[in-house]
Ligand SMILES: [Ca+2]
């Protein structure tokens with residue numbers, strides 16, 4: 001499990017971007033209990049759903065790691 005100080009950063013690269021969206025998209029509709037990636041459950045309610053997507057959008061392209069993006 002990756003850790004990041006940035007809300008919405010699933011991949012742990014200190015930036016919220018399409019990589020994080022792609023992980024969320026792949027896990028969408030799955031519960032953590034059913035094998036979903038707990039990193040993609042951004043609000044820790046056990047479901048990977050629209051509420052976690054909101055966290056990504058609210059923090060889109062935020063974080064110190066974004067400066068190093070290609
Ligand atoms: Ca990221």
Ligand SMILES: [Ca+2]
Pocket residue numbers: 040041042043044045046047048049051052
């Ligand atoms: Ca959730």
